[in-house]
Amino acid sequence: QVQLQESGPGLVKPSETLSLTCTVSGGSISGYYWTWIRQPPGKGLEWIGNIHYSGNTNFSPSLRSRVTISLDTSKNQFSLRLRSVTAADTAVYYCARGGSGVQIYYYYYFMDVWGKGTTVTVSS
């Protein structure tokens, strides 16, 4: 059974870089989109971006200028870097396994396995 676990600092100073790693266990990293999502306190979910096992990336337009997502297949891990953070980046950050499919000519996208989430606070 595939499991995901986020790790990284829980506290980051304003203007610095937030760095998180997601470790994939119980399965291969091949064939999926590996995704980061966040949720500010008391608010909804926000899709940050993903990386395909081929290395292709896709980011939210609102975060694209500050985000990097990378993949380390040898360690079965993928990582998030968010530069120049502010208090608005305080959130629970989730990693997830994503995929897509087509049914009766329409595509769909999903994330079926999620990490438990890690809280990151941006504060001096």
Add this chain to the structure above:
Amino acid sequence: SSELTQDPAVSAALGQTVRITCLGDSLRSYYATWYQQKPGQAPRLVIYGKNNRPSGIPDRFSGSSSGNTASLTITGAQAEDEADYYCYSRDNSGNHLVFGGGTKLTVL
């Protein structure tokens, strides 16, 4: 604001059928995926594609779509269904993915 619009809150009596909707232009071209999130927990996939449920999701959950509107229907809502529900799909450009703002379901 999100390109997928959801009502902030809905309520239903125990055992009643409740429908949660998601509106967006992209839904004319893509299916919505639905997630359930309970306090302090990660989201859980409940519906994907035309109307598919992952293993372990009760069959009282179903999905449908018409025009620019996707719906999640719970037939006979249970107390344990009280949660936040999010739709998820492509944005209007078709290039990125986006969540709806979420709907808080209260089961009375």
